[in-house]
Amino acid sequence: MTKILVVTSGKGGVGKTTTSASIATGLALRGNKVAVIDFDVGLRNLDLIMGVERRVVYDFVNVVNGEASLNQALIKDKRVEGLYVLAASQTKDKDALTEEGVKKVLDDLKADGFDYIVCDSPAGIEKGAQLAMYFADEAIVVSNPEVSSVRDSDRMLGLLASKSHRAINNLPPIKQHLLVTRYSPTRADAGEMMSVEDMLEILAVPLLGVIPESPAVLNASNAGQPVIMDKESDAGQAYEDAVARLLGEERPLRFITAEKKGLFSRLFGK
Amino acid sequence: MSLLNFFRGKRETSAKLAKERLQIIIAHERAQTRGGHDFLPMLEKELLEVIRRYVAVSDEAVKVKLDREDGVEVLELNIILPDSEARD
Numbered sequence: 001m002t003k004i005l006v007v008t009s010g011k012g013g014v015g016k017t018t019t020s021a022s023i024a025t026g027l028a029l030r031g032n033k034v035a036v037i038d039f040d041v042g043l044r045n046l047d048l049i050m051g052v053e054r055r056v057v058y059d060f061v062n063v064v065n066g067e068a069s070l071n072q073a074l075i076k077d078k079r080v081e082g083l084y085v086l087a088a089s090q091t092k093d094k095d096a097l098t099e100e101g102v103k104k105v106l107d108d109l110k111a112d113g114f115d116y117i118v119c120d121s122p123a124g125i126e127k128g129a130q131l132a133m134y135f136a137d138e139a140i141v142v143s144n145p146e147v148s149s150v151r152d153s154d155r156m157l158g159l160l161a162s163k164s165h166r167a168i169n170n171l172p173p174i175k176q177h178l179l180v181t182r183y184s185p186t187r188a189d190a191g192e193m194m195s196v197e198d199m200l201e202i203l204a205v206p207l208l209g210v211i212p213e214s215p216a217v218l219n220a221s222n223a224g225q226p227v228i229m230d231k232e233s234d235a236g237q238a239y240e241d242a243v244a245r246l247l248g249e250e251r252p253l254r255f256i257t258a259e260k261k262g263l264f265s266r267l268f269g270k
Numbered sequence: 271m272s273l274l275n276f277f278r279g280k281r282e283t284s285a286k287l288a289k290e291r292l293q294i295i296i297a298h299e300r301a302q303t304r305g306g307h308d309f310l311p312m313l314e315k316e317l318l319e320v321i322r323r324y325v326a327v328s329d330e331a332v333k334v335k336l337d338r339e340d341g342v343e344v345l346e347l348n349i350i351l352p353d354s355e356a357r358d
Contacts, residue, residue, distance in 0.1 A: 147288050154296050191283025198289045202296060 002110040004117045005246075006136035006174075008160075010152030012123030014144045015181040018217060019239075020120035021049045022228035023140065026243030028083035029228075032115040035074065037086040037105075039132035040122035041096050044088035050077070051224025052085050061089035064101030070108050079229070084114075094127060102131050125159065135165050138175040138246075140208060144182045145194040153178070154203060177208035179242060184213045186258040196256055209242030211235050212255040310334050317347070325351055 007020040017038075024036035037060060038046035047053040052075045058068035063086070077083035086105075089096055109117050121132035133139060139160050143153040160174050161167055167174075180196055187193040196210055211217075216233030220226060228243070230236040234255050241251040314334045321327055333348040 147292055150292055151296060151299075154299070158300065188285065191285045194285045194288050194292075198285065202289065202292050 004137045006119040006133040007140045008121040008156050009142040010156045011149045014142050014149050016142050017046050017049050019142050020118050021226040022239040024118040025226040026228045027116050028080045033082040034116045035084045035109050035114050036118040038088035038120050039128045041088050046120050047087045050085050056087045059087045059089040061096040136174050140177045140179050142179050176205045178205040179208045181211040182213045183210050189258045210256050211238045
């Protein structure tokens with residue numbers, strides 16, 4: 001059975017693409033056949049984060065329009081077995097994607113024996129975002145501990161529960177997960193940032209993971225390598241935990257408490 | 271937290287403020303976007319429970335009504351207490 005995941009948030013810049021890349025890579029590293037699809041038509045970036053930007057010949061819209069086959073458009077990752085990227089088109093035509101077109105591509109991927117299809121949603125609640133989540137079985141809602149992001153996440157949770165294929169056809173609802181990104185335990189302890197508990201209380205969705213604010217994320221995107229592959233890094237390990245939880249494993253939360261300060265920094269530090 | 275803050279006493283943190291603002295706006299938006307005010311029956315039931323801790327009232331004693339006029343929402347609560355003789 002193919003599982004369709006959507007990574008969404010409403011707000012831009014919170015880490016949807018970073019998350020899509022790492023979750024897809026993590027699932028493939030565990031032996032799954034995974035396709036990760038960029039739904040951000042006109043502003044594709046997943047190819048850069050995955051480090052395959054120079055190998056894009058055909059894209060999602062080409063496949064939908066029948067200008068290329070799915071096999072021609074799927075970019076096979078050279079590092080991880082079983083991982084494939086489908087890039088978004090750079091066309092300015094907003095209506096390039098249609099519900100039927102997306103359904104056809106997803107059905108073809110299912111027929112090809114993919115275990116997971118990860119849909120990287122664009123920001124906003126326009127067509128691209130609606131199509132990215134429409135056919136989802138599970139949703140990862142990415143949120144920063146920031147008022148605008150949390151509010152938009154709540155909007156997305158509402159849309160997932162009312163405007164998806166599952167909701168409209170009275171099927172079991174999309175399974176929702178919250179992934180908190182750019183978390184700083186030190187600032188949360190100081191009362192400068194909402195805590196994970198605060199966010200859970202407001203959004204009331206099961207927590208998939210907490211990704212700490214980390215220089216490893218920018219390093220990874222600079223290099224075109226999903227941060228989950230940086231196994232030494234805190235963010236990479238936090239994503240690996242999230243993938244394990246997605247697959248039903250129990251993992252204690254890490255990187256959510258501030259590091260103990262030494263005597264020196266406690267006396268003279270901030 | 272620095273020594274200075276300690277002597278200034280505990281102020282409301284910005285995170286707490288963020289949480290409170292979000293709780294209010296999200297409750298409001300949920301009410302608007304997710305099928306109207308479906309919290310009203312729940313509110314009525316819970317109010318009745320609270321009142322009954324102090325006064326014995328009937329099931330019909332609490333009435334909750336929500337009106338929308340000129341873009342302003344008015345939540346009307348009507349609680350009928352029993353006569354003083356009945357309360358003994």
